[in-house]
Amino acid sequence: xxxxxxxxxxxxxAHFLSRAGWQVTVYDAGVVASGxxxxxxxxxxxxxxxxxxxxxxxxxxxxxxxxxxxxxxxVDEYLPRSTFVVASDHEELAVLExxxxxxxxAGVPIRMLKGAALMAVIGAAAPTxxxxxxxxxxxxxxxxxxxxxxxxxxxxxxRRNCRVSGFESSNGCITGVMTEQGTEPADAVLLATGIGxxxxxxxxxxxxxxxxxxxxxxxxxxxxxxxxxxxxxxxYLVSKGSQPADSAVASRSLGLVIDPLRTGQFxxxxxxxxxxxxxxxxxxxxATLLRDAVALSPSLAQLxxxxxxxxxxxxxxxGMPIVGHVGGAENLWxxxxxxxxxxxxxxxIGRLCQQMICGESPEQDISALDAARFGLTLAAAx
Amino acid sequence: xxDVQSFxxxxxxxxxxxxxxxxAALERAGIRVIGTGQGDCTGRYFCGIGACQACLVAVxxxxxxxCLTPARGGLQVKRILPVSP
Amino acid sequence: xxxxxxLVIGGGPAGVSAALELARAGIDVTLCEQGPRxxxxxxxxxxxxxxxxRVPRSHKQRWQAMSDELAASxxxxxxxxxxxxxxxxxxxxxxxRIHGRLVTRRPAALxxxxxxIERVAPVPGWHLPGVVTVGGxxxxxxxxxxxxxxxxxxxxxxxxxxxxxxxxxxxxNAPVAVLERSTRLMSVSVIASLLRAPAYLWEAAGYxxxxxxxxxxxRRGAFVTAIAPRDGRLSVTTLDRHGRERQMLVDRVALHxxxxxxxxxTMAGQHGPFIVRAGDCREVLGGTAALADGRLAAHAVLAQIxxxxxxTKVPAAILARERQAQAALNTLFDYSGRDPAQLPDETIxxxxxxxTLGQLRSMLSGDDPVSAREIKLxxxxxxxxxxxxxxxxxxxxxxxxxxxxxxxPQASEIVGSRWPVKPVPIAAFVTxxxxxxxx
Numbered sequence: 001x002x003x004x005x006x007x008x009x010x011x012x013x014a015h016f017l018s019r020a021g022w023q024v025t026v027y028d029a030g031v032v033a034s035g036x037x038x039x040x041x042x043x044x045x046x047x048x049x050x051x052x053x054x055x056x057x058x059x060x061x062x063x064x065x066x067x068x069x070x071x072x073x074x075v076d077e078y079l080p081r082s083t084f085v086v087a088s089d090h091e092e093l094a095v096l097e098x099x100x101x102x103x104x105x106a107g108v109p110i111r112m113l114k115g116a117a118l119m120a121v122i123g124a125a126a127p128t129x130x131x132x133x134x135x136x137x138x139x140x141x142x143x144x145x146x147x148x149x150x151x152x153x154x155x156x157x158x159r160r161n162c163r164v165s166g167f168e169s170s171n172g173c174i175t176g177v178m179t180e181q182g183t184e185p186a187d188a189v190l191l192a193t194g195i196g197x198x199x200x201x202x203x204x205x206x207x208x209x210x211x212x213x214x215x216x217x218x219x220x221x222x223x224x225x226x227x228x229x230x231x232x233x234x235x236y237l238v239s240k241g242s243q244p245a246d247s248a249v250a251s252r253s254l255g256l257v258i259d260p261l262r263t264g265q266f267x268x269x270x271x272x273x274x275x276x277x278x279x280x281x282x283x284x285x286x287a288t289l290l291r292d293a294v295a296l297s298p299s300l301a302q303l304x305x306x307x308x309x310x311x312x313x314x315x316x317x318x319g320m321p322i323v324g325h326v327g328g329a330e331n332l333w334x335x336x337x338x339x340x341x342x343x344x345x346x347x348x349i350g351r352l353c354q355q356m357i358c359g360e361s362p363e364q365d366i367s368a369l370d371a372a373r374f375g376l377t378l379a380a381a382x
Numbered sequence: 383x384x385d386v387q388s389f390x391x392x393x394x395x396x397x398x399x400x401x402x403x404x405x406a407a408l409e410r411a412g413i414r415v416i417g418t419g420q421g422d423c424t425g426r427y428f429c430g431i432g433a434c435q436a437c438l439v440a441v442x443x444x445x446x447x448x449c450l451t452p453a454r455g456g457l458q459v460k461r462i463l464p465v466s467p
Numbered sequence: 468x469x470x471x472x473x474l475v476i477g478g479g480p481a482g483v484s485a486a487l488e489l490a491r492a493g494i495d496v497t498l499c500e501q502g503p504r505x506x507x508x509x510x511x512x513x514x515x516x517x518x519x520x521r522v523p524r525s526h527k528q529r530w531q532a533m534s535d536e537l538a539a540s541x542x543x544x545x546x547x548x549x550x551x552x553x554x555x556x557x558x559x560x561x562x563x564r565i566h567g568r569l570v571t572r573r574p575a576a577l578x579x580x581x582x583x584i585e586r587v588a589p590v591p592g593w594h595l596p597g598v599v600t601v602g603g604x605x606x607x608x609x610x611x612x613x614x615x616x617x618x619x620x621x622x623x624x625x626x627x628x629x630x631x632x633x634x635x636x637x638x639x640n641a642p643v644a645v646l647e648r649s650t651r652l653m654s655v656s657v658i659a660s661l662l663r664a665p666a667y668l669w670e671a672a673g674y675x676x677x678x679x680x681x682x683x684x685x686r687r688g689a690f691v692t693a694i695a696p697r698d699g700r701l702s703v704t705t706l707d708r709h710g711r712e713r714q715m716l717v718d719r720v721a722l723h724x725x726x727x728x729x730x731x732x733t734m735a736g737q738h739g740p741f742i743v744r745a746g747d748c749r750e751v752l753g754g755t756a757a758l759a760d761g762r763l764a765a766h767a768v769l770a771q772i773x774x775x776x777x778x779t780k781v782p783a784a785i786l787a788r789e790r791q792a793q794a795a796l797n798t799l800f801d802y803s804g805r806d807p808a809q810l811p812d813e814t815i816x817x818x819x820x821x822x823t824l825g826q827l828r829s830m831l832s833g834d835d836p837v838s839a840r841e842i843k844l845x846x847x848x849x850x851x852x853x854x855x856x857x858x859x860x861x862x863x864x865x866x867x868x869x870x871x872x873x874x875x876p877q878a879s880e881i882v883g884s885r886w887p888v889k890p891v892p893i894a895a896f897v898t899x900x901x902x903x904x905x906x
Contacts, residue, residue, distance in 0.1 A: 032837075032838070033841070034838075038844060144841075144844045144845060145844075145845060148845040151835065154833075160836065218890055220465050221440070221463055221464070222465055224465065264465045277555065277737075280554070280555030280737070281554065281885070281886070282555035283554040283556075283560060283571060286554075287897060288901065290896050290897050293893075294893060294894075294897050301892075301893050301897065302443055302444065302445065302893075302894070303893050304852075304890035304891055304892045304893060305890065306851075306852055306854070307887075308886065308887065309885060399514060399515065401503075402611065403503070403514075406610055406611050409607060409611070409615075410611065410613075414596040414597055416596075424594070424595065425596075426596035426597070426598075426599075428598070428599055428600060429584075429585060429599075429600050429602070429603045429857075430508075430599070430602065430604070430605075430606040431508060431582070431584075431602070431603070432502070432549075432889070433729065433853060433856050433857075433889075434818070435853045435890065436818065436853075438852070444567065444892055445892060446564070450501055450502050450503075450547075451564075452503045
């Protein structure tokens with residue numbers, strides 16, 4: 001089994017496939033977690049999802065994380081906690097109440113916080129909030145740490161700096177993986193290379209990069225206010241998924257999440273920009289995010305930013321991930337296009353890919369993600 | 383020496399001249415442990431050029447390297463203590 | 468029409484030299500210095516001008532001449548302005564500590580003259596209060612005009628060790644010992660090289676004479692193996708060249724294992740200004756070379772912006788001579804530090820995040836060749852507030868020593884090349900005015 005892409009999806013799939021008896025090799029043009037997995041915010045969260053298949057899958061994905069902790073696979077790598085979706089004015093409150101209702105309808109435990117209860121829970125962290133929805137039973141996982149744990153558990157080989165250039169086929173079946181270091185035999189292939197997956201497909205323009213910029217602070221001091229969990233501005237709900245990936249003009253929107261990390265640091269994010277200059281962050285976006293963050297939580301002004309980074313999300317044309325069988329080869333599967341949900345969904349998708357590839361019926365309904373909706377086929381050149 | 387002033391370091395009055403840094407004034411006062419630092423290491427004077435970040439203190443609430451920050455009379459300087467885990 | 472602005476970062480000899488040379492050519496120059504006063508580490512000015520450390524007269528005269536010219540020049544000097552990096556659109560970010568704000572500049576060119584960073588090879592206990600860098604203790608002494616009090620042990624390798632020791636002795640508190648790791652001896656060829664830059668020989672002779680008068684001579688081949696707290700002081704274990712172990716109880720330990728350019732995260736971006744590095748920030752060659760290199764950097768800027776450069780081979784010749792002298796000097800020292808194989812697992816490697824050698828070893832224990840990026844992210848080496856300045860180079864060379872796969876990680880892969888190049892207060896950042904889309 002060849003898995004292309006050593007991000008959270010590919011590494012999870014490799015983990016489960018190797019335990020299902022496959023001999024697995026993971027290929028990556030870079031190193032482990034060098035794409036979106038290594039520059040994600042780590043939200044294992046339902047709080048921002050819109051109603052529909054994605055919200056349902058996110059609910060299942062959170063439970064899957066809990067299961068991985070219980071079975072010892074991700075011990076210490078998943079931090080359960082609530083997310084607080086915060087409204088700062090009455091316009092945002094209306095959005096918040098509608099959204100909280102949608103989450104509750106999907107079975108997500110919600111506690112609306114107002115007045116004294118609001119003050120008691122997040123008053124110190126966000127004194128200007130007028131209301132908040134506490135989205136319970138979700139958590140945080142650092143993408144590159146999850147992948148590192150899976151690497152340590154082993155059972156499969158990793159080939160770093162080994163770009164897959166194409167496949168060898170015979171009678172409609174892939175028989176080998178072509179790399180810079182030679183061709184290696186493969187009985188089945190899973191493409192999990194985010195945006196890079198498009199390289200192997202006949203379709204173009206289906207997945208576009210959507211850049212995100214994130215900020216890391218130094219550690220809070222003992223006299224800093226207590227943060228019970230990440231604060232998400234209601235405006236994030238407006239910005240997320242508001243632009244289809246095929247929009248003609250490059251645009252950007254900013255959503256605000258202030259995430260207290262276990263180290264005592266904060267992760268502040270993030271932008272959603274239709275551009276692909278991944279290596280750079282711009283001061284204007286960072287300053288705007290920080291101004292919004294300080295407006296919501298003034299004590300952050302005492303801290304310093306020590307790192308700014310950006311990553312590229314793989315955004316599909318319809319905003320839904322692509323998971324399923326690819327046409328043109330009997331033994332080729334794909335799992336990509338997770339945009340901002342890769343860390344949340346990744347481990348579960350890895351498991352579902354294993355079930356799919358092993359011919360079992362996946363334990364979650366992923367028909368809405370099926371690659372067939374775009375009629376995906378293997379590129380002739382690949 | 384002219385214009386002797388003082389600033390408060392965790393409530394203790396530390397004399398300083400108008401031209402020295404907070405690190406120099408603390409050094410003269412015999413204070414070596416100047417915070418808990420970032421991570422597991424103790425806050426202390428180390429490189430003297432603002433690079434190592436080990437002498438970080440809160441100066442009137444803002445985090446600054448003691449080795450780069452002029453000591454002025456009336457400043458409120460505090461050790462930065464970590465959040466208990 | 469106004470002339471293009473050039474920004475010079477760093478108020479040491481290289482930066483001041485570059486700024487002056489540019490000003491002489493009629494360029495609009497702004498010189499930024501992170502500290503309250505110009506001078507850098509080498510020309511650190513005393514807090515109280517009546518109490519200063521004895522420095523070689525040539526140093527003093529050199530800096531005086533530069534200060535006088537600077538005062539009469541058109542160079543705008545901004546002290547307490549730290550360089551925070553170059554962001555995506557090419558703007559240079561400066562943190563203005565005087566007003567507590569972040570400002571952006573879009574100069575035609577940027578001269579980076581941020582000096583050197585001291586290397587300190589890890590030993591158990593190097594993170595304790597009372598353990599400082601040799602340069603750190605020296606700048607403190609130059610500022611206060613007083614020798615550090617108490618019993619001081621100086622250890623490591625390099626010419627800075629005897630310089631500090633002699634300056635301390637002159638101020639009335641000689642160190643209890645100077646441990647110089649190197650056992651290398653001066654050869655005829657080294658002397659021949661140094662005779663072309665005789666100032667070093669005179670300086671060294673002066674320091675050694677001062678030390679001899681105080682009864683202190685460097686113990687060659689000796690080094691520190693561990694430092695531990697004891698009764699409010701530091702208990703230091705040392706080994707001499709014959710393998711004899713010794714315990715010393717001291718108040719401070721000053722460590723130094725050479726110098727590295729302070730050029731973290733300063734790579735040119737796609738949209739940024741023309742960038743030149745000058746002085747130790749480019750290549751560690753010392754103060755004399757820094758003056759010449761500052762002029763060369765200025766010439767590179769002038770050529771870039773289409774200004775005539777007065778033809779002179781003098782700075783390049785000085786640089787070549789200093790490079791040769793430094794290369795000769797470096798053969799006398801041993802910057803390798805304690806053999807990692809001899810260091811216990813508990814040794815702190817990353818002081819910011821409190822990461823240990825044992826944690827690094829365990830990351831490298833399997834057959835899987837983990838990459839520099841994985842070591843950084845999962846090991847947290849280089850992820851702390853100093854941004855790898857005091858561990859990245861050591862971690863990279865340690866990993867390389869454990870690998871035979873021909874692809875050793877580079878320190879730059881651990882440090883990265885992103886802004887901010889140093890932590891920036893959020894309170895300062897939020898003052899940045901929003902940009903206008905029409906710009």
